[in-house]
Amino acid sequence: MQGDKIVALxxxxxxxxxxxxxxxAGLDKPDKGTIQFNDKPKSDAELRQIATLVFQRSAMFxxxxxxxxxxxxxxxGAKDTEIKQRLSEALCSVGLTDFxxxxxxxTSGGEQQRIALARxxxxxxxxxxxxxxxxxxxxxxxxxxxxAILSRKNKNTIIVISTHNLTQAKRIGDEVIHIHAGEIxxxxxxxxxxxxxxSEVSRKFIDGELDF
Amino acid sequence: xxDVIVQAFQQAFQLIFSGxxxxxxxxxxxxxxxxxxxxxxxxxxxxxAAALGLYNFRGKWVIKGFFSxxxxxxxxxxxxxxxxxxxxxxxxxxxxxLYTVNGIMIGQAILVTPIIVSFTAxxxxxxxxxxxxxxxTLGASGMRTNLAIMRExxxxxxxxxxxxxxxxxxxxxxxTIVGGGLVGETNVLTTSIAxxxxxxxxxxxxxxxxxxxxxxxxxxxxxxxIEKLKQREETLKINYKWxxxxxxx
Numbered sequence: 515m516q517g518d519k520i521v522a523l524x525x526x527x528x529x530x531x532x533x534x535x536x537x538x539a540g541l542d543k544p545d546k547g548t549i550q551f552n553d554k555p556k557s558d559a560e561l562r563q564i565a566t567l568v569f570q571r572s573a574m575f576x577x578x579x580x581x582x583x584x585x586x587x588x589x590x591g592a593k594d595t596e597i598k599q600r601l602s603e604a605l606c607s608v609g610l611t612d613f614x615x616x617x618x619x620x621t622s623g624g625e626q627q628r629i630a631l632a633r634x635x636x637x638x639x640x641x642x643x644x645x646x647x648x649x650x651x652x653x654x655x656x657x658x659x660x661x662a663i664l665s666r667k668n669k670n671t672i673i674v675i676s677t678h679n680l681t682q683a684k685r686i687g688d689e690v691i692h693i694h695a696g697e698i699x700x701x702x703x704x705x706x707x708x709x710x711x712x713s714e715v716s717r718k719f720i721d722g723e724l725d726f
Numbered sequence: 727x728x729d730v731i732v733q734a735f736q737q738a739f740q741l742i743f744s745g746x747x748x749x750x751x752x753x754x755x756x757x758x759x760x761x762x763x764x765x766x767x768x769x770x771x772x773x774x775a776a777a778l779g780l781y782n783f784r785g786k787w788v789i790k791g792f793f794s795x796x797x798x799x800x801x802x803x804x805x806x807x808x809x810x811x812x813x814x815x816x817x818x819x820x821x822x823x824l825y826t827v828n829g830i831m832i833g834q835a836i837l838v839t840p841i842i843v844s845f846t847a848x849x850x851x852x853x854x855x856x857x858x859x860x861x862x863t864l865g866a867s868g869m870r871t872n873l874a875i876m877r878e879x880x881x882x883x884x885x886x887x888x889x890x891x892x893x894x895x896x897x898x899x900x901x902t903i904v905g906g907g908l909v910g911e912t913n914v915l916t917t918s919i920a921x922x923x924x925x926x927x928x929x930x931x932x933x934x935x936x937x938x939x940x941x942x943x944x945x946x947x948x949x950x951x952i953e954k955l956k957q958r959e960e961t962l963k964i965n966y967k968w969x970x971x972x973x974x975x
Contacts (some may be wrong), residue, residue, distance in 0.1 A: 541859050567863045575857035586864035
């Protein structure tokens, strides 16, 4: 994967997308094999320092939006004034200006997902992992999130977004990796994948004919 | 309502405002014994609960089951066991704890340990598993992750400590057998109630019982109010922090 591209991880429910993202994020251990970054195998702890995962069901600490966003920065030793400035920019990038004071858990589902995204942006991870970030959101919230994701492109961050939404993958993905039953069945540039899939499984998936 | 209960309420209020030094000393002693006993229990119970609630290891469920089973231990049985251990011929006879406030305190600390361990361990293990993943993916170390989980379950932990305090505050077996209910020395509210019943002074016994219940309710109510106020204060704090950062001040 390269730092200036958005990689869409496609697959039906249960294909293994979330499992793969959790392994890359250093939250779960693989049954076999290793995750390599810059050609070097990385331990779980090392992966957690370079990768940040935004969960499908956004998780929030029972604190203010400010505290939720500042948590990762405080761990990294950032000062209050720096946190405040970066936090404002991050919230602005997801359309939640002046949300700092609110209780994170009392915001709507769409707002929580945007807060989670802003929290991940703040850490400027080398690998940003997004697990179906727009699932169950209204079109407006989904569009804001997609715009925010696109705004992070070309910032030396590898962005991997898992989705089963083909149009979304086509819209924002530069590369597509198709997973089925825990195996990568095809990996190709987005246009090539959708126009001329090489694998029969991928073709069936695009045409909506794939049995689970 | 039977007359005896009405009179008991009247007597309770008369006692509360009577200025009777022995009455106030009994209340103070009861609060002191149960309060310090509960805090003492916290020093070992919370680390045990954290180990049981935050880590997985072989035999964990056996230990959890053991503590859960101990929640219902009869206070007279524990009191008798402690009496034998603390009596002059007992293993801990040299400490001279029998018929002392410290003896009751240690007994109550042992009594409430299973409550704090079980309730706190359950609260920690039942906390949203996503909180652990969230803290880790934001770069928290193992210790910071555990602290984040403990912070999220802080008020559940306070509730378990409150339940433990109430259990110690209202128990009779240990206070009677280990403390001996010595008037002016080791008698607490529950032993005072038992003593007044033995004297046939049911109204005074009822008055003590009412005071006991008022304190139990008051402690639980105060904890609930503090919890609500802390939540509000957190919001005020962030408002202040934000105001200071934005406008200086």
